[in-house]
Amino acid sequence: MQLANMTWPEAGKYFQENDIILLSVGSIECHGKHLPLGTDTLIPQKLLELIEPKTDVVIAPIIPFGACDSQTDYPGTVSLGVDTLYDVFTKITQGYRAHGVRRFVVLNGHGGNIPVLDRVALDLQRQGCMLAEMNWWLMAWDLNPAWKGGHGGAEETAGILAVDPKLVDFAAIEDMELKDVSDELQATGFKTVRFKGVEIPLVRPVVDISDNGWIGPDHPKNATEEWGVEMLNACADYIVEFMEAFRRAPLPVRK
Ligand SMILES: [Zn+2]
Numbered sequence: 001m002q003l004a005n006m007t008w009p010e011a012g013k014y015f016q017e018n019d020i021i022l023l024s025v026g027s028i029e030c031h032g033k034h035l036p037l038g039t040d041t042l043i044p045q046k047l048l049e050l051i052e053p054k055t056d057v058v059i060a061p062i063i064p065f066g067a068c069d070s071q072t073d074y075p076g077t078v079s080l081g082v083d084t085l086y087d088v089f090t091k092i093t094q095g096y097r098a099h100g101v102r103r104f105v106v107l108n109g110h111g112g113n114i115p116v117l118d119r120v121a122l123d124l125q126r127q128g129c130m131l132a133e134m135n136w137w138l139m140a141w142d143l144n145p146a147w148k149g150g151h152g153g154a155e156e157t158a159g160i161l162a163v164d165p166k167l168v169d170f171a172a173i174e175d176m177e178l179k180d181v182s183d184e185l186q187a188t189g190f191k192t193v194r195f196k197g198v199e200i201p202l203v204r205p206v207v208d209i210s211d212n213g214w215i216g217p218d219h220p221k222n223a224t225e226e227w228g229v230e231m232l233n234a235c236a237d238y239i240v241e242f243m244e245a246f247r248r249a250p251l252p253v254r255k
Pocket of ligand 1: 031039040109110151152156
């Protein structure tokens, strides 16, 4: 049941009988030359399509933009930034709190949104509410370690193949070549370098780390539609089951 399709009397009845809502947030950002800018939004949207017939929890409209300040050098990438996203999420969650919601489930498509969701979750706990983050790509790693992936790698490429195979440009897939800071400080990922066996965060714009914008470990050429379909179905089923357990859990009591 999508909130956007409901009338206010229908919504009023739902919020009288239920204190849970499913929110979602993505990002519009570079995902390598082979994946669409909306990857982090399109995959959650697909998950919502799979979830909707399996639950009576109301689904709010997705927020398509997220916090991706490190990637704004790539054409088409736009970031709300953590402060604006925090304000947006606070407004939305407080709005639904005023209508009686106490349990917020957030389907998230992008790692850069996590610090914001953590902060909003703490605020809500102190107000007697709870917020659970459904970071689908991390959830997928736990559901099946073979699905573990990076940014624009095989995991997300498989996810987009499940959304629409036409959205993946296989001919544009390149190998990952990370740019080191120096001979001694070798780039190992999004924001880390390795020095004497230890990973050290050294934050740089992603465009300074990767020309094509995908960062593994999982090479996107290994993605298949079958993988994506199985993975998104597993994540959708997990989220549906989680929401039932979340519904039954006691709310925090503040003294
Ligand atoms: Zn992504």
